[in-house]
Amino acid sequence: MPDTELHGPLSGIRIVDLSQGVPGGYCTRLLAGFGADVIKVEPPGSGDPLRRHGPFADVDNPRESGALHLYLNAGKRSITLDTSTATGRDLLEGLLKDAAALIDDRDPGVLEAEGFDTSTFSLTFPHLVVTHLSAFGQAGPYSSVPSTNLTSLAMGGQMAPTGDPDREPLKNGGYQADYQLGLNGMTATLAGIWAADRDGSGDEIDVAAMECMASTLELALNQYCYTQVDMWSGRRGNVLSSAIGLYPCQDGYIGIHAMPRNFPALARLMDAEWMVESEEFGTSAARLQHEDELSAMIYAWVGEQKKKEAYEKAGKIRAPLAYVHEIPDLLDSPQMQARDHFQHVDHPVAGEHVYPGAPWQMKGTPWQASRAPLLGEHTNEVLATLGLSSQDIAVLRGGGVI
Amino acid sequence: MAGKGPKLPLQGLRIIDLTAVWAGPYATRLLGDMGAEVIKIESPNNPDLLRALSLLPPGTEKAYNKAAYFNHNNRNKLGLTLDLGSDAGKAAFFRLVAKSDVVIENYRAEVMDNLGLTFDRLKQAKEDIILISMPGHGKDGPEKDFVAYGTNVEQLAGLVSVSGYIDGPPQKSGISYGDPVAGTAAAGAVIMALIARKRTGKGQYIEMAQREVLTAQIGEYVVGYSINGEVPQRLGNRHPFYAPHGCYPAAGEDRWVTIACRDDAEFATLCESMGDPDLAHDPRFREAHLRHANQDALDEIIADWTRDRDAQEIFSQLSEAGVPAGPVLNHVDLYHDRHLRERGFFQSVEHRDAGNWDMDGPAYHFAHRPTSIRMNAPAFGEHNEYILRDIIGMNDAEIAELYQNHITSDEPNMAAHQ
Numbered sequence: 001m002p003d004t005e006l007h008g009p010l011s012g013i014r015i016v017d018l019s020q021g022v023p024g025g026y027c028t029r030l031l032a033g034f035g036a037d038v039i040k041v042e043p044p045g046s047g048d049p050l051r052r053h054g055p056f057a058d059v060d061n062p063r064e065s066g067a068l069h070l071y072l073n074a075g076k077r078s079i080t081l082d083t084s085t086a087t088g089r090d091l092l093e094g095l096l097k098d099a100a101a102l103i104d105d106r107d108p109g110v111l112e113a114e115g116f117d118t119s120t121f122s123l124t125f126p127h128l129v130v131t132h133l134s135a136f137g138q139a140g141p142y143s144s145v146p147s148t149n150l151t152s153l154a155m156g157g158q159m160a161p162t163g164d165p166d167r168e169p170l171k172n173g174g175y176q177a178d179y180q181l182g183l184n185g186m187t188a189t190l191a192g193i194w195a196a197d198r199d200g201s202g203d204e205i206d207v208a209a210m211e212c213m214a215s216t217l218e219l220a221l222n223q224y225c226y227t228q229v230d231m232w233s234g235r236r237g238n239v240l241s242s243a244i245g246l247y248p249c250q251d252g253y254i255g256i257h258a259m260p261r262n263f264p265a266l267a268r269l270m271d272a273e274w275m276v277e278s279e280e281f282g283t284s285a286a287r288l289q290h291e292d293e294l295s296a297m298i299y300a301w302v303g304e305q306k307k308k309e310a311y312e313k314a315g316k317i318r319a320p321l322a323y324v325h326e327i328p329d330l331l332d333s334p335q336m337q338a339r340d341h342f343q344h345v346d347h348p349v350a351g352e353h354v355y356p357g358a359p360w361q362m363k364g365t366p367w368q369a370s371r372a373p374l375l376g377e378h379t380n381e382v383l384a385t386l387g388l389s390s391q392d393i394a395v396l397r398g399g400g401v402i
Numbered sequence: 403m404a405g406k407g408p409k410l411p412l413q414g415l416r417i418i419d420l421t422a423v424w425a426g427p428y429a430t431r432l433l434g435d436m437g438a439e440v441i442k443i444e445s446p447n448n449p450d451l452l453r454a455l456s457l458l459p460p461g462t463e464k465a466y467n468k469a470a471y472f473n474h475n476n477r478n479k480l481g482l483t484l485d486l487g488s489d490a491g492k493a494a495f496f497r498l499v500a501k502s503d504v505v506i507e508n509y510r511a512e513v514m515d516n517l518g519l520t521f522d523r524l525k526q527a528k529e530d531i532i533l534i535s536m537p538g539h540g541k542d543g544p545e546k547d548f549v550a551y552g553t554n555v556e557q558l559a560g561l562v563s564v565s566g567y568i569d570g571p572p573q574k575s576g577i578s579y580g581d582p583v584a585g586t587a588a589a590g591a592v593i594m595a596l597i598a599r600k601r602t603g604k605g606q607y608i609e610m611a612q613r614e615v616l617t618a619q620i621g622e623y624v625v626g627y628s629i630n631g632e633v634p635q636r637l638g639n640r641h642p643f644y645a646p647h648g649c650y651p652a653a654g655e656d657r658w659v660t661i662a663c664r665d666d667a668e669f670a671t672l673c674e675s676m677g678d679p680d681l682a683h684d685p686r687f688r689e690a691h692l693r694h695a696n697q698d699a700l701d702e703i704i705a706d707w708t709r710d711r712d713a714q715e716i717f718s719q720l721s722e723a724g725v726p727a728g729p730v731l732n733h734v735d736l737y738h739d740r741h742l743r744e745r746g747f748f749q750s751v752e753h754r755d756a757g758n759w760d761m762d763g764p765a766y767h768f769a770h771r772p773t774s775i776r777m778n779a780p781a782f783g784e785h786n787e788y789i790l791r792d793i794i795g796m797n798d799a800e801i802a803e804l805y806q807n808h809i810t811s812d813e814p815n816m817a818a819h820q
Contacts, residue, residue, distance in 0.1 A: 161576025173564030364606030
């Protein structure tokens, strides 16, 4: 009989993570939050490079208290292991025997350079799914090109349409190329685990940020593929059309996204219901012809609004309007509070802080709120499961392997 | 649809897709790419909006089957048209649910309940069904009925507040960024629920608020604010502590190249590549924190070097030297990109009504279970017969009745999108 209660949908599924960046970090953060036993393998000494990013909750102990690390490594177990040594390699292989997946976002070729022969993985670890996350993929002309979130975003096509027409293309905030790669890596890995369980054999998955982003350029690439006519180059700033855009209001910024069927609600919100019956604004085609006038009216109207009041009022009559939530607005949001979205999580070094909660709610198998591990916090307990005695572990520690 | 050779990762799973436009269809595009049998249901009177966005000349015959935006996002799916507002439509739907693993929907929060298609009702048709809803704000809370379209989601999620030029306003992403993010997450959430079902024997309900999925992608700002209480500043293309980190003009019209140095060694290599190795020892730039403090001056020096050079040549030169650099590629560049072409990312397709073209293929590469574009996006109602007869088991009379009452159809009524 199957176990009918799980703490998370993935509880008991072991994931070994060799990643050292945001992509792998986010991929396994999601898996851990939904119950997987993620073992994060960190280089002895400095640990995961994500630990170097501030702000730091404890400036005297930055390694354990940086925001990016606290967020992305939450829910994982940390072991330190020098995987470039023969002993480190052996221990890692020991961990892989019980693992469903190995996640690696380091540059293509690093795993092989450390002495792993991934072509024999399917013999040694028949059930294992190996997921490689990279900017350009494991093969092809750019595969060995160095990259960061910025250069990856630029080459995935999402930067070209972002920003003002008369300025340089713009990245959006944070590490969005990396996060997208991590999210796609999660989805691909789960499919791999599903198939490995079904067929009794694992797989090796190659996920490239460039391809994930090129797949998601709204209709620009699709249309060009089909017609070979370029209709979408350039940047359109914050205003896409007369009734789709981002406009300054009295205390912030308001976004309007009016589809034809929402235009009447928008007109009502603006106390301008006459527009719906008017010759100039009554139909989509007419609005297109009078775009400048409509745009000017929206700018003027939004300019007089306060963001939260306008949002409340719009919501009640289902007008297509939202305001730009700053971080404090997120925490104060009546919606987020009613849904209990943000979670307070304690940490032995960083103290108690606020974290985003479940990215989605799986009603039968809930998300786990948990903290990031200290560097090497679980080395002893994890190596003990491989049959190492405390004496063996002490020797490894003395040799710098762990 | 089972061919010879290895099984696809999700082969053998049947997914009913009630979604339209982008976020939901992107989820099922990923699931279909990986081998699930996706059955997309459209109403005869309310076809997917993307069918109306063909951008083809007015009067084009069957333009609704030729829209590239629709055809790219709905490949590897079967198409059924069914009016779920009618009793007969619902009855057919529940018969299909009984033979399916997953139902996915991205209606407004209250629509499924109003149609009587609650999770409990679906469970009566199939005990271990998995249902996923992906409304903008979630299914409960004071804002659940607020409208949240494409560009609104990233505003609600907090992302837009941290995007923008330094000293400029918050800036929208160039695409409706919340959509593909929610779609990718939804595909993963579905597989998670399938993995859990295999172990517990139970299906479940998944509720995905699109704004919450995207807030998860700026989580470090939330934790950072909790640590220092400072509202994050917009950084343009810059990085909190690496420098240089920017987007620089290149030769040609609207051509740009990004360059990012993560440490002193990469900066020294950049200086050498620019023919000015001494710059690495300039007191303004010799360490990361100095470069960060003096970025305006540094960016000017780099821009002077890039301005008259070809972005691709800068990319080749710096990449070879070991400095992260990348030209800003647009969709036309991507279509012709030698790397994507060599990886076989684009696959040629031949569509009954729309003709031949090259389409971007599956983004995930499984070494032992290779994915591909196995079939085109469905023409409107293309698989009505197959689904109603072969899967549900309806007879000729039953099917004829559905057509007669306009509960199913082979021709969309496009009036809703005019």
